[in-house]
Amino acid sequence: MPEHASQPFYMPSGNEIAVFEQCHANQLAVMLKGPTGCGKTRFVEHMAWRLGRPLVTVSCHDDLTASDLVGRFLIHHDHMAWQDGPLASAARQGAICYLDEVIEARQDTVVVLHSLTDHRRTLSLEKTGELIHADPGFQLVVSYNPGYQRMLKDMKPSTRQRFVALDFEFPPTDREIAIVLREGGTDTATAHALVTLAHKLRGLHDRGLVEVPSTRLLVATAKLIAGGIPLRQACYVGLVAPLSDDVSLAGAMRDLVDLTFV
Known part of the structure; x- marks a missing residue:
């Protein structure tokens, strides 16, 4: 079931809904570029509702590690058990995984996304030896503010070219x-x-x-x-x-x- 039971309000400004739907149908990752507060997150929420997919949202920051996304072993009383991170969980259940302000994450963390954004659509859990094959409904979506980030950080070309990019601006x-x-x-x-x-x-x-x-x-x-x-x-x-x-x-x-x- 999608995260939102009722339709999140979104007012389209162009053909972004049709483009996103085609990206989802063709299992393509999507990058949303635009200034803070222009509707990127609401758009993802609306599309998850529209496509009937669960939505897993991660707010990226400097301390976000690959383990935070993929998962880790946790101690439960007298034993240790593996717990999927949001990225692994989304890949298994066929959810839309939305990484908000992905540029804030460290480069060594972002690299873990690569195998999920090409023809492989896999995620390797090195600590367990498991290779997750993403559910057909899984889709990776990232967002960032290029105007702000241009002064501070940028995304590697090897990462950028794995996404279809949609530009967002403030509405007319x-x-x-x-x-x-x-x-x-x-x-x-x-x-x-x-x-x-x-x-x-x-x-x-x-x-x-x-x-x-x-x-x-x-x-x-x-x-x-x-x-x-x-x-x-x-x-x-x-x-x-x-x-x-x-x-x-x-x-x-x-x-x-x-x-x-x-």
Whole structure:
């Protein structure tokens, strides 16, 4: 059974659903590229529901090891027993395994994915000697933010070329308004104003704002407003404060908030 019993809301911006469905049908791994909070994770949740597949999600980080993904022996009272990691478990049960921000994982950890992303579709458990042949329904999906990662890390070509890549961006204005309206539970005028504000704030990227406001932040801010928090305060805590601690940048963002909600 899929992880989500009800359909996760996702508003497509192009042909990404059809491409993903073909990738799943042809057992191809998928890479989702795009800025933080633009809908990559929601898209995977929607596709898992649409395809009727279980979804196993792993948030990658610097300390993630191959054993964390594959599995390890654990001590149970007076004996040791093998426990599959999320990658091995997904391969066995034919789940979609989603590695969020895969670039954060160490390169020696990412290498373990290679045999699952080509014609072999196998995973070797070196500690047990078992070779797992992935269930036909298994699919590997990874995501990362190329704009942010370009300054810090990058993925090896030998890994990148094992994936079909889908590019994600923030939705066009009308679609983003519709998302904020539905997900944020606010009125049309407020949703429109928040998206307008987001476009202005995103313009500060050239002034040193590393991460610009995402659709996710807009939805969170809309929920605060819908719950009775005053407009400006909701924008300060929901949009401005999470983005930067720089005094001048925060001041510039506050000015834009005040100009938007006169």
